[in-house]
Amino acid sequence: MVTTRADALDQLELTLGRLLHAGVITSALCLAAGLVLSMALGRSAVASGALTMGLVILMATPIMRVVVSLVVYVRMRDWFFVWTTVMVFVLLSVTIFLAWTKAGI
């Protein structure tokens, strides 16, 4: 079966939609659990762990969207969009690098 370019893009849109949905649901669940736990137990390791996980998943979701798009454009051999996506990814990597080094982790 030959898939056209338009089909591949429609498929990508659905894949990304599922990814974003999974990301936002997972992070909302972690945040809700963390919030309830921190109200019930005060400052605890479990509560702050859940909150951190929720926030990190939230921030990572759009970045994962860029990574998955990159993989798909490489597979499609759509070089213009491969380079476009690489540039966005590089910018996000600079942010993460600066955040990481500043946090001193």
Next chain:
Amino acid sequence: MSLLLVAGVVAAGAVAGGLGSLLGIGGGVFLVPFLNAGLGMDFEIARAVSLMTVIATSSAVSAGAAGRNTINLRLGMVLEIASAAGGLAAGITVERMSKGPLYLTFALVTALIAVLMVTRLEKRNVLSADVDTGLLGGRFYEAESDREVAYRVKRLPLGLAASAIAGAVSGTLGIGGGIIKVPILNAWCGVPLRPAAATSALMIGVTAAASVPLFYARGQVDPPTAAAAVLGVLAGSRAGLWFGGRARAKWLKALMALVLAAVSLMYFKKALW
């Protein structure tokens, strides 16, 4: 964090998210003054928390819109180069900006949004479906005319410039920035309103992700506050979509433009005193 404060932040998020989805903008422009002026949090905290809700809104809205062909993934990725660069630049430099200019910027941008909201251009820009859409154009099903329509992207450098400015404003003030680029994409770049809005909603997630990790590393994302605001915004924007399908409220736009004008005045005062 007290139960009362959590409830207050959830409510603020819900109201901001609800208004945002009713008006077709993110809720950040309401949430930031709510947290900053209403609940007395530092502007830095309000901005960082609001950007977290911007990402949540972006992911939730785009997940819901996927499969309708209104999101232009390729145009979005090209414009994201500019918006992420703008967000990153703001994330790095905004720390050196003092309160006065920051409040003044917020006052000017809210005034601009109030004006855009009431005068917003709604050009259709649609072509018949068999036309060549070029590298960045797209096709989508338009419910009003019950047919597939196509569009071509014009004046890309203008779209890139608008996205860069929207990204810088996003990282500086804690809003999504869609209100800045959607009217420009719609009025001058040939993109019909629905794909312009859907593409912008997708873009604001990456735009915010280019700045908010820096604020997170600086300890400005207070986790319980961010959790409460994100959950409130997600609930509120769902409720807003539900109402939005039932009521086309023109008066609401005018009312919110007035609210924003008042917010703008308040920040002008804060900046000048």
